[in-house]
Amino acid sequence: MSANQWLDDDAGPIVRPYALIRGRTRSSGDTFDLIATVSTIGEPTSDLGPEALQIYRAARSPISVADLAVELDLPVGVVRVMLGDLRDHDLIKVTSPSAAGSRPNEGILKEVINGLRAL
Amino acid sequence: MDSVLSEDPVALKILIAGGFGVGKTTLVGAISEIRPLRTEEVLSDRGIGVDDIDGVETKTTTTVAMDFGRITIREGLVVYLFGTPGQERFWFMWDELSYGALGAVVIADTRRLTDCFPSVDYFEQRGTPFVVAVNCFDGADRHTVDDVRIALDLDHDVPVMLCDVRRRTSAKEVMITLVEHSLRTLTAAG
Numbered sequence: 647m648s649a650n651q652w653l654d655d656d657a658g659p660i661v662r663p664y665a666l667i668r669g670r671t672r673s674s675g676d677t678f679d680l681i682a683t684v685s686t687i688g689e690p691t692s693d694l695g696p697e698a699l700q701i702y703r704a705a706r707s708p709i710s711v712a713d714l715a716v717e718l719d720l721p722v723g724v725v726r727v728m729l730g731d732l733r734d735h736d737l738i739k740v741t742s743p744s745a746a747g748s749r750p751n752e753g754i755l756k757e758v759i760n761g762l763r764a765l
Numbered sequence: 766m767d768s769v770l771s772e773d774p775v776a777l778k779i780l781i782a783g784g785f786g787v788g789k790t791t792l793v794g795a796i797s798e799i800r801p802l803r804t805e806e807v808l809s810d811r812g813i814g815v816d817d818i819d820g821v822e823t824k825t826t827t828t829v830a831m832d833f834g835r836i837t838i839r840e841g842l843v844v845y846l847f848g849t850p851g852q853e854r855f856w857f858m859w860d861e862l863s864y865g866a867l868g869a870v871v872i873a874d875t876r877r878l879t880d881c882f883p884s885v886d887y888f889e890q891r892g893t894p895f896v897v898a899v900n901c902f903d904g905a906d907r908h909t910v911d912d913v914r915i916a917l918d919l920d921h922d923v924p925v926m927l928c929d930v931r932r933r934t935s936a937k938e939v940m941i942t943l944v945e946h947s948l949r950t951l952t953a954a955g
């Protein structure tokens with residue numbers, strides 16, 4: 647029998663999610679909106695943990711906070727704390743759609759209506 | 766590649782609300798690629814009596830899975846759908862979810878119409894544009910949209926429609942009605 651027989655997806659993570667972020671539940675600064683866009687702005691100089699590196703790589707093309715959590719299969723709260731760290735190191739920027747006061751304009755909504763019709 | 770589009774992507778958020786088991790997941794799945802989103806929330810005292818925390822009194826967070834769907838209209842314009850957690854004890858999550866939302870779909874089941882009262886109240890109070898989609902379950906009495914409007918005491922401008930959340934065309938119609946309603950609300954507000 648394999649020594650790894652208990653270590654499959656059903657067994658859950660070996661390392662609890664909050665251990666990855668050293669027990670923190672809140673990121674530095676503001677909470678990131680679920681649909682805020684994350685994009686990379688710098689190159690990592692120091693060693694990032696594997697999950698932080700995954701986030702950094704996934705954000706090379708802009709991606710939402712919610713999509714990051716789904717793709718990395720991590721709880722949103724954990725992703726947010728890691729994003730806070732990456733931002734503190736000037737490696738990423740997070741653009742919040744709702745904080746910018748950018749209520750969708752008429753043109754965008756009409757485009758959405760047409761896009762939905764075309765689905 | 767158009768650099769303006771890639772630098773300023775527009776993301777819109779639509780909430781799918783309604784009572785437990787009313788078809789929120791089905792609706793999100795009918796119109797978008799659905800994926801479960803794990804969140805964890807700080808347990809509030811509202812969880813007391815519901816969450817059995819005997820022996821784990823220090824537990825302060827609980828995991829909540831939300832339905833999450835994405836509709837890409839074009840590159841740089843994406844609509845995100847979030848199924849709101851149905852149980853009342855997760856009400857506190859709604860404030861974050863509804864912040865900046867374009868609007869909401871409240872799904873109603875005429876067999877237990879009261880289940881959607883809290884959602885209707887919530888969006889009315891917050892001023893979030895919403896539509897009521899009456900899911901026509903097999904075996905459920907067909908009520909007219911006017912009956913539902915009266916029973917829910919809705920403002921005259923709130924769209925009410927019958928739908929079958931399993932059908933993509935029906936789900937599409939609900940979403941289009943919502944965005945059109947949001948557009949009217951937006952232009953009326955100036």
